[in-house]
Amino acid sequence: MSSKSARKEILALFHQRGDDFVSGAQISRALGVSRTAIWKQIEALRKLGYDIEAVTSRGYRLRATPDTLLPGAIQAGLQTTLIGRDIVYLESTDSTNQHAYTLGESGAVEGTTVIADFQSGGKGRLGRRWCSPAGVNFYGSILVRPVIPSYCAPRLTFVSAVAVAEAIQASSGLPARVKWPNDVLIGGRKVAGLLNEMSAETERIHFVVFGIGVNLNMDAEQFPPDLRYPATSLRIELGRSVSRVAFARELLQQLDHWYRLYLQDGIAPVLARWQELFDLMDQQVEIETPQGPLRGVVAGLDEDGALLLRLPSGARERILAGDVRPLAGKE
Amino acid sequence: MSSKSARKEILALFHQRGDDFVSGAQISRALGVSRTAIWKQIEALRKLGYDIEAVTSRGYRLRATPDTLLPGAIQAGLQTTLIGRDIVYLESTDSTNQHAYTLGESGAVEGTTVIADFQSGGKGRLGRRWCSPAGVNFYGSILVRPVIPSYCAPRLTFVSAVAVAEAIQASSGLPARVKWPNDVLIGGRKVAGLLNEMSAETERIHFVVFGIGVNLNMDAEQFPPDLRYPATSLRIELGRSVSRVAFARELLQQLDHWYRLYLQDGIAPVLARWQELFDLMDQQVEIETPQGPLRGVVAGLDEDGALLLRLPSGARERILAGDVRPLAGKE
Numbered sequence: 001m002s003s004k005s006a007r008k009e010i011l012a013l014f015h016q017r018g019d020d021f022v023s024g025a026q027i028s029r030a031l032g033v034s035r036t037a038i039w040k041q042i043e044a045l046r047k048l049g050y051d052i053e054a055v056t057s058r059g060y061r062l063r064a065t066p067d068t069l070l071p072g073a074i075q076a077g078l079q080t081t082l083i084g085r086d087i088v089y090l091e092s093t094d095s096t097n098q099h100a101y102t103l104g105e106s107g108a109v110e111g112t113t114v115i116a117d118f119q120s121g122g123k124g125r126l127g128r129r130w131c132s133p134a135g136v137n138f139y140g141s142i143l144v145r146p147v148i149p150s151y152c153a154p155r156l157t158f159v160s161a162v163a164v165a166e167a168i169q170a171s172s173g174l175p176a177r178v179k180w181p182n183d184v185l186i187g188g189r190k191v192a193g194l195l196n197e198m199s200a201e202t203e204r205i206h207f208v209v210f211g212i213g214v215n216l217n218m219d220a221e222q223f224p225p226d227l228r229y230p231a232t233s234l235r236i237e238l239g240r241s242v243s244r245v246a247f248a249r250e251l252l253q254q255l256d257h258w259y260r261l262y263l264q265d266g267i268a269p270v271l272a273r274w275q276e277l278f279d280l281m282d283q284q285v286e287i288e289t290p291q292g293p294l295r296g297v298v299a300g301l302d303e304d305g306a307l308l309l310r311l312p313s314g315a316r317e318r319i320l321a322g323d324v325r326p327l328a329g330k331e
Numbered sequence: 332m333s334s335k336s337a338r339k340e341i342l343a344l345f346h347q348r349g350d351d352f353v354s355g356a357q358i359s360r361a362l363g364v365s366r367t368a369i370w371k372q373i374e375a376l377r378k379l380g381y382d383i384e385a386v387t388s389r390g391y392r393l394r395a396t397p398d399t400l401l402p403g404a405i406q407a408g409l410q411t412t413l414i415g416r417d418i419v420y421l422e423s424t425d426s427t428n429q430h431a432y433t434l435g436e437s438g439a440v441e442g443t444t445v446i447a448d449f450q451s452g453g454k455g456r457l458g459r460r461w462c463s464p465a466g467v468n469f470y471g472s473i474l475v476r477p478v479i480p481s482y483c484a485p486r487l488t489f490v491s492a493v494a495v496a497e498a499i500q501a502s503s504g505l506p507a508r509v510k511w512p513n514d515v516l517i518g519g520r521k522v523a524g525l526l527n528e529m530s531a532e533t534e535r536i537h538f539v540v541f542g543i544g545v546n547l548n549m550d551a552e553q554f555p556p557d558l559r560y561p562a563t564s565l566r567i568e569l570g571r572s573v574s575r576v577a578f579a580r581e582l583l584q585q586l587d588h589w590y591r592l593y594l595q596d597g598i599a600p601v602l603a604r605w606q607e608l609f610d611l612m613d614q615q616v617e618i619e620t621p622q623g624p625l626r627g628v629v630a631g632l633d634e635d636g637a638l639l640l641r642l643p644s645g646a647r648e649r650i651l652a653g654d655v656r657p658l659a660g661k662e
Contacts, residue, residue: 126534149652150529151635154482157533181533197532198481202488202512203457203652206528304482321480321534 006031006041008072011050014062015076023059065245069115069138073245080256082111083142090114092134094121097197097211100141104199104207111256112143115248122213123195125182130193131224136217137233138248142210142255146263150200153208154305155267157182157196158274160210163254164192165277168214171250172234172242178277180307180324184214185279189232191215210255217241271301284327285309287319294319295327337362337372339403342381345393346407354390396576400446400469404576411587413442414473421445423465425452428528428542431472435530435538443474444583453544454526456513461524462555467548468564469579473541473586477594481531484539485636486598488513488527489605491541494585495523496608499545502581503565503573509608511638511655515545516610520563522546541586548572602632615658616640618650625650626658 001009009031013022024035031038042052042060049066065073071087078084086109093099093116100114116139119132132139146156161178168176168184168191176192177185184192195211215233223231234242262270275281280298287294287309294317296309307319332340340362344353355366362369373383373391380397396404402418409415417440424430424447431445447470450463463470477487492509499507499515499522507523508516515523526542546564554562565573593601606612611629618625618640625648627640638650 125532151482151485151651153531154533195532197530197537199528199530200484201456201526201528202485320482 001031001033003041003044004072006033006037007045008075010038010041010045011062011072011076014052014060017061019061021055021058021061026059067244069117069244069248071115074115074248074252078249078252080111080252081260082144083256083259084111084113084252085109086112088112088114090116092116092118092120095119095123096139096141097123097195097209100143100209100211101197101199104143104209108143110143110145113140113252114142115140123211124193124213125195128228130195130213131222131227132213133218133222136219136222136235136244138212138214138216138244138251140212140248140251142212142252143207144210144259145207146205148205149203150198150205152267153196153198153200153205154181155262155270156208156210157194158267158270158301158305159258159262160194160196160212160255162270162273162277163258164194164212164214164251166258166273167247167251167254168192168234170254171247172238174234174237176277177279178274180278180280180301181305181321186232186237189230191232191234191237212251214247214251216244216247267303267305271303271305275301280324280326286325286327287322288325289319289322294322298324332362332364334372334375335403337364337368338376339406341369341372341376342393342403342407345383345391348392350392352386352389352392357390398575400448400575400579402446405446405579405583409580409583411442411583412591413475414587414590415442415444415583416440417443419443419445421447423447423449423451426450426454427470427472428454428526428540431474431540431542432528432530435474435540439474441474441476442587444471445473446471446579454542455524455544456526459559461526461544462553462558463544464549464553467550467553467566467575469543469545469547469575469582471543471579471582473543473583474538475541475590476538477536479536480534481529481536483598484527484529484531484536485512486593486601487539487541488525489598489601489636490589490593491525491527491543491586493601493604493608494589495525495543495545495582497589497604498578498582498585499523499565501585502578503569505565505568507608508610509605511609511611511632512636512652517563517568520561522563522565522568543582545578545582547575547578598634598636602634602636606632611655611657617656617658618653619656620650620653625653629655 027038028035051064053061053063071089096114096116118134119139122130122132124130161182164184165176165178174186179185182194192214198208199206217235218233283298296311299308299310309317358369359366382395384392384394402420427445427447449465450470453461453463455461492513495515496507505517510516513525523545529539530537548566549564614629627642630639630641640648
């Protein structure tokens, strides 16, 4: 057994025990390694920031987990079928999407997840940058291999948007809302960004990388001054920090749920939930399209994820891409 | 000036002259290098298979070009704006698409073209193999970077299908026809296969690789016995070999024309031409869809490239993917 998997097993045992002690002999039996080896791994875990109490004749007890997004910490108690079975943690990388894309090209399994503490070149939509300071947020990229033609790929944007909004609501109680076609907002301010990238041929997808950045414990002064849209973080909204590890675990579970639901039942249940999380239903909006601005009332989404707009003439327009701006007045 | 670009310039000079001689002094002046250097490059060209006549006091004359798909040979007289400005020739590769994709990731310019004499792992649609013997056919991959969202990518299938059919007709006079959604046929037999691959995010394409394989001078016994569809080559249809270099040049020109037309005027003129090249318009067909077989009469294409099928009930169905089989009887 490698040191890494030994530590993972020890953390899993601590997790099972909760606040109780687990003896060195028990750990030794469970892992099939010597007590001296166990002691070495306990020391290694302490260096990684785990607060582990040791009491003679009682054993070890986990008092606190570091809020570092280590695979073992996230995977302890993780209940997923596909997502996050393999987690790669990087203290620093150019872009988790880039790293996951490269893994995808070399055949990494579905659900492989790349998480970084810091991104030097975090990618946003349309070649923009995603502000990625160290130690405070979640930056992750999850590789999936759905057996669908490439024209279905835009649907996956709705899968990750719903998963992120649900994870924010579940872990903070804050009313997260989705923005068409992607991004997640709280009170009209951007709290998460989504950038899905794919490698595909016309009739099938090789793989998709769900790129997800969520502002968790970032302070107001950490945002760059030139943001295109107003932004926020869970910490700013709540007035306190949140656990990054707990958030990451919740997010992977939500993504596992919504992605598997999509594979099983198609995009309809995902779009139904997305529309509940969408603030602009039945609202007057203006959409900046490649053909110019268009005004109308939002009438929903179709099965391709296109926005349906009811024009003043009564005609319905199907919008596949564009920037949506709410106008005053609900219909 | 590198040896390679010197040879390219010399070939361009020969091409301008046609059957006339060009003196060593003229070449020397045009290239700004010594006559000894010219002589060295003439020798190098002869080794590559160029038949160059040398006559004292008259100079050099190109009698015959080898039918090797060398960049200089294809580029001599090539009239394109975007496609084939950079050509990479490989005697052997696993897959030209793979090579072009890797070039795309490292920032190669739009129009970069990878051509191989032999592919050890030639890719067909849906993970199938593309039979790629050496010395007889065309295997090429062309990198483009259209500024369009990824849901438009399937349209590019029609761009390359029309270009390939036109190139076959122009260089052989044979009535090439298109198959929905891709591939090119002569008399119902497959003569060319298309495999477009892309790297994209939801709202924009990073790049697309047009993968094109055309059976030019392959003999009947060179086809594998287990082909899914009947296949043919230009040589089998014509009863004589065709020039691979001339075909490659024609193909790059057609692709340049249709791709630029798409960028300028959208997909409509491409789809209009595609429909003229499509044998199954107004025909009774059965389509194998993921939801089961569907029968009806082909009523055309919509702007997304979906096949429009008129069902016996009179309803119109939009088919995005599937295998089409003609049934007896035109409506």
